[in-house]
Amino acid sequence: MDAVKKVLDRVLTVVCVVLFSALVLTVAWQVFARQVLDSPSGWSEELAKYLFIWLGLLGAALVFGERGHIAVDVGVRRLPAGAQRVLAAVVQLAILTFAATALVWGGYRVVVLAWDQNLTGLPVNVGSLYLALPLCGVLVAFYALHHLLATATGAERATVLETDRDAV
Template identity: 50%
Template sequence: MSEPRRKLVTGLTWISIVLFVVLVVVVMWQVFTRQVLQAPSAWTTTFSQYLFIWLVLFAVAMVFGERGHVAVDFFARLMPRPAQRITNIRAQVSVLAFALLGLTWGGLRGMAISWDQAIPGLPVTVGQMYLALPIAGVLMALFALEDLVRAARGEDMLAGDDAQTEAAIDAAEQKGA
């Protein structure tokens, strides 16, 4: 993993942790006000829903950056190396297209449509809350672009445990040689 990518993934990890902690505190406050005070807080339900969306989007970008996402590559690994490379390139182009068109462009359009739409009980608008979509889209697009370049070069891009296993095997082979 490149150093800029590692730093970005670490930043996303901390953002996800902070969002999760805030989400837990907000939900606990919601339960406390409803069950103990018998006066539910008006803002907590809406805020926790948007907070959860932000958490999911940034956590997905973080996992994508770690290459820890679900990858069904069983059949791709059975193909000859040139076909694996082409399959990998197609997959990265698809992810890049989704990140740019679906999340970034779609998120920007959603923000534009709802920028001035107020959220009852919160000091922000719906459009401002939709800001997480294009941010996550740009981050995922950056990761996908780096992965696309690596795939075009023919570099192996094993995900998650496979990469760790491969590194351990390489280290053992070098140690024995």
């Protein structure tokens, strides 16, 4: 599972860099077309919006996989190691439940509802752009399972100290 996580981390990093680069180029074109050419581009605003959504969701999944999100664990650190592992498991199970219900199932329902809707500025349908939700949910669920198993086996600490973040 660690090998799959490492490959997934690398792929997500590359995808996020590509999405960010495309977002920067799209917004730069939008500003150039509006300010210099005095001819606003209709497609660039829609593309930038959806690039930002995909980048935000995939970037959030990547950061979650690296355990880089903000965590208020002052109270948890005062607990014994066994209680920390139990609480970490409860948290990962809650995250897994949210990812499965809200992102995967809810995202799938949104994709199905919007699949036949067309965008005016882009030659794609809205449903395909909403695929970011269930995809993000699957990624977060995978990372939650990875953290759950790693914490349960002792391969990963229940809490990540500031000095440990570079090692994770």
